[in-house]
Amino acid sequence: MQEMMIAKARELLKSGAVQRVLGWKAGEFAYDVEPAVFESAQELEKSFVYNDFCGSNLSKYLIAQSRKEGKTLVFLKPCDTYSFSQLLAEHRIVRENVYAIGIPCQGKTDGETLKGKGFTGILSAQCEGDTFTVHTLYGDKTAARADVLPERCLNCKSKKHMIYDELLGEDGEVLDSHRFDMVEKLEKMTPDERFAFWRGELSRCIRCNACRNVCPACTCEKCVFDNDASGIAQKAAADSFEENMFHIIRAFHVAGRCTDCGECSRVCPQNIPLHLLNRKFIKDINELYGAYQAGEDPDAKSPLTDYTMNDAEPGIVYHRGGNQ
Amino acid sequence: MQNEMTTFKPKIVAFCCNWCSYAGADLAGTNRLTYPADVKIIRVPCSCRVNPMFILRAFQRGADGVIICGCHPGDCHYTTGNYYARRRMTLLFSMLDFLGIEKERTRVEWVSAAEGAKFAATMNDFVATVTKLGENKRLEDLRCKK
Amino acid sequence: MQRIGVFVCWCGSNIAATVDVAAVSDTLKNEPGVVFSTNYQYMCSESGQNILKDAIRDYQLTGVVICSCSPRMHEATFRKAAAAAGLNPYMVEIANIREQCSWIHKDKAAGTEKAIILGRAAIAKVHLNAPLTAGESPVTKRALVIGGGIAGIQTALDIAEAGFEVDIVEKQPTIGGKMTQLDKTFPTLDCAACILTPKMVDCAQNENISIYAYSEVEEVKGFVGNFHVKIRKKARYVDTTKCTGCGLCTEKCPVKKVSNEFNLGLDNRRAVYIPFAQAVPKVATIDADHCNMLKSGKCGLCAKVCTAGAIDYKQKDEIIDREYGAIVVATGYQPIALDKYDEFAYSQSKDVVTSLEFERLTNAAGPTGGTLLRPSDGTHPHTLVFVQCVGSRCEDDGRGKSYCSKICCMYTAKHAMLVREKYPDTEVYVFYIDVRTPGKNFDEFYRRAVEEYGVHYIKGMVGKVAPRADGKLMVQACDLLANEQLHIEADMVILAAAIEPDPSARHLATMLTASMDTNDFFTEAHPKLRPVESPTAGIFLSGVCQGPKDIPETVSQASAAAAKAIGLLAKNKLTCNPCVAHSDEWMCNGCSACEKVCPYGAITYMDKEFRMPDRTTAIRRVASVNPAVCQGCGACTVACPSGAMDLDGFSNSQIMAEVDAICKMK
Amino acid sequence: MIYSYYPGCTLKNKAQELDRCARLSAQALGITLEELPEWQCCGGAYSMATDEIASKLACVRALKDARTRGHDLVTLCSACHNVIKQTNHAMAEDADFALRANNYMAPEAEYHGETKVIHYLEMLRDTVGFDKLAQKVTHPLTGKRIAAYYGCLLLRPGKVMQMDDPENPRILEDFIRALGASPVLYPYRNECCGGYATLEDKALAQKKSDTVMTSAREAEADCIITACPLCQYNLMKNTPEAGRLPVIYFTELLAQALGVDEEAKRA
């Protein structure tokens, strides 16, 4: 696949159809793959990669790239296309300046996940069928593919591309995932248990803003938490409570817009399962206002800018979900 | 301690839309319908002006309960404002519940300009509910590092 | 830092009795930014306002907090006073320590503490207030009157007389309303038609008035001075420009058994009809539910006989878009359904009728040509029993209405008197709970019914009406003063059914965003001081839609509503509410969330070039709010994730400052 | 369809026909009436006093038993129906009464009016359907002019009983029509016959019954039907013999029209 992509990129650059390529580039370690812009064939040859560590969602980078002179070629995994589509709906990306190529994805792992599974001294890794081989300082180690994928890929919601100009490889289908299982489990807990759970998780937050920076829905020109006029800016240091507010508000601000790409949890250095907050909103919206997935249908009305006369009353919260 | 418990006076913030609920609160006053002084009303043009940030901020600053009052659905002065408020608050309250915060601390009630009695009754009931829950510790504790 | 003055009002003892006003002003004196604090007996009085004005000048105040009654009461007063002293009126904030404090709390300590907190919240807000300048918006010089009864007619005539265009929308085929169905009017007994029909003709002839009869308001958008209204002109299947009102079609139509609503179903009309001889506009209407041609395509007789060629079976409803500066609601009333009061046997005997039906039975243009006859057998009734308060003054249990319908005592006296006058051989009983006759010459009128006409007024209620097999109505009642149960063999029973707002009013109120009370009467802006205005700017109330009234009162209110509407239309520009949304272009993402929730379409987008700090330029899509269209609801401010959209006068930081001030105490 | 069934004392004794015909007819209509095994007397009149608890417990027990059995409860005697329905309403709506009543009884299973109580007539109207009933009639009573006598207890208080419009009911008239007969409307069909006063003040009971009887007679009825044994007694015993119309139970009429009564006699 990587070769096909490089060939395609080179061809488009050469013909002048695109001026730059947005993809992933290899870093110092095998798992240090990061998003990058390539402007020449040489750069592509040198460091363009597409492998099992290319988890990062490139769509957010298009906000800046698409405002540049000329066209940008971007490679989008199925879940990235949801974000791309949503950002288009929000007028954040200049569509004419983007040439989007859909690429297949079988799930992406990352260094954190591998380390969590006990792999150390990782040199490189590769996957053949269902067997995942990690080359380490201490020799090759193998694992079942499913064991090295993060939760978001195990519960992949879709292998189908929502929007693209061209497709490399086969398109997949929207899947029946179990992505709400954990939310459901939490809902079934008592408030005390839920509180204990979240206290355990959120108390680790160091307010590094990584979640915000990576999130393709958090694309504000200036975040409200950085806005003096909002009355809530720059309070992180002053008040520990801010963090709760930050995560609730952040989840609320992306409610109805979050494509559930899971980047927030992937980048969190403290491994807080932040995506659960977003999924809770998605689940509630599905249950209360009808099935809706941001990024799926550009013509669908976002549930928070829409209403019906017979919507549930807020009091429904007292009766549904969760134990007393 | 016992004494402290019995004299607990909750802090209640009530956001009232200018056209219906604030007028309903005025009517409660005009009719001398009493409710506890723990309720402090903030006037907003419409229930759709209530930003979740305001509610969280109130809790952050020590409020024990927050209630949002607006025109009855269909009667919004701005036609549709309370419909948006209804969705926003439903989702926000559900999220607070998800985080393990007592759901009874938040409430939305539709009170028209003619419903002074309902306003007073609502406030009496809400204050009683929140008083029973006691001080709002959870939101403050959520990130307590100790 | 603002220089803030605090003024605590006693409101006589209204505030001072439960709030220690001196303690409030003393405590608030120590708040940051407060340079002056005082209390006074009546801040709204002239001397109170002078204290405010003097302080603004003497202390160079930049902000003012008044702790007083509800801002809904005197905010405008104090803003005006501040402006007179040179302070921007939007630098004034009110702490409501009367309706929301002193009046609801009995404990002075608690009341005082709360008043101080409310004062602090207002001070915290004023710190963040900025001077606002109100914009202006133009006024469309045309009024809409919804409802063409006597209320709507009078309002329209008065507005037209003042030189403004006015449209009447009436859902029935003719204007005139309930009054056209009445026979005589109290207390003078002049004939309703004689005084009403000339006014209807005036409406038709006045060039400033357009009548949209058989039409309904479909949609209302916009705001005071600039309403956009869609009117649905229902298909009459008759070209009103061609129809001469000759009535030939109504004689030839073969469908004869359609219940005649004008006579309340006491007789029948044809499928094509003109409600009554003096209808305005006097044109025929085809009732699509009963017309053979429209139902099955078989007939076409009316088209054949119409020499003017006015019949048009293909006519469709028409939607008319009009713009108005003011809207007057005059939707009137209807008698309640009596199916829940069948102890009076209304559904069991034709000879038990409502008072409005009785009007038709005594009206010369009615089904009996004005001769009073029993509907069941057409015989002359000898004993008539009138029952008052049927469905009025009831406990709120879903059966009746809690209010007094106000008109029944007088029209019943009228009915009783007229019956006795015309048919001296009759016995007339009126069962009453109270006789309520406040009004000029009203009690005299009632006394005449008793003293000169010999109507038997009996204090007590009827418990049951039993229609006997021989056609007599056995009335079982109580004479409270004689302390006996009466059994009267009556020929007719007339029920004074409660009146309720026309059912169309509920939906209309929603469209107009005008508030209603629990009985679906429109709410007035102030029960005493602004009785003909709705709290929604530009909406005025005329007639029974606001509460039960008789004709003289309705006409007075109709003229009052007209005067208010004229006052509005006479202005060239309206001062807008300056508390509107604005977008910070630097922070705006251009995502359109705000636009989607704006009920007024006040938000548009434009591509704007920005000079970035690094001297490059960037073109970004940003929102822009039209302040003349924005009404300041704030829906957009919450939809905006970045906080770029904010609301002047109720900004994020202002509201949060209030929250902080309220919550951080102690 | 299975219902729990509360017959009441009078139906076991003086008003056996009311009960017998109801059971036969129900069977013919495919409805199973399961008599509650341990019902006790309802007390005959509902005490309106808020502090009368003990006298209502028999009803609460029956209602609770019906809840346990999981079927709606059908009653037949107007008085029993009135008392049980009002008690059930109080258990559901009057928290104070429910608390005190529950405290008297086994508190492990509180009762709050969960059982649905319907009268046999409501069962005919809402479960069987009068149109379906008409189809099952084998011996239509064509030409018979029948006056329905509701009395007080079936209809009032309307807010609680909720069977029909208390001032202009039609359920019995519709019933009569379904059997092929003609209902006769007369104004005193929902006025009191004075039955409760028959021991206390015979003259009063006679006066009230006569009003009802006269009213029905003037409307040219052939007979009167009722659901209440006390009304039946009163109209038959406390009215002058001259001009007295026969007063029978509505279930007798039903059994007759369904043809089940004859069969029973033959068997």
Add this chain to the structure above:
Amino acid sequence: MSKEFDREQILRTSGVNPRKCMRCGKCSATCPSYDEMEYHPHQFVYMVEKGQLDELMASKSIYKCLSCFACVERCPRGVEPARLVEAVRLQVVRQQGNNHLKANDIPALLDDDLPQQAIVTALRKYSK
């Protein structure tokens, strides 16, 4: 027992608020026992409100109510006078020796067809 006690007890037993009455007399207009009563339904409401209980409690009127609920059904203010009549009666019969109907009297009143419910209710209504 004091008059005030009786009044309190009657108001509590009946659950009636006589102040809701607007003196329309519909209860008395509808009452089938009106002519048998010395004090009529509307007077019960008025007299209980004013505390004129001796007269009511001594009157035979309390035994004349047929419990037909007509006044309850038709009262426009939801006063429910029948409840008051019953409460006054209970106030009388609950006192020692005040049973209006004694078990010994019953056999004389019976006939062959009298349904049980007549006896049961008479005992319930008139005795303790």
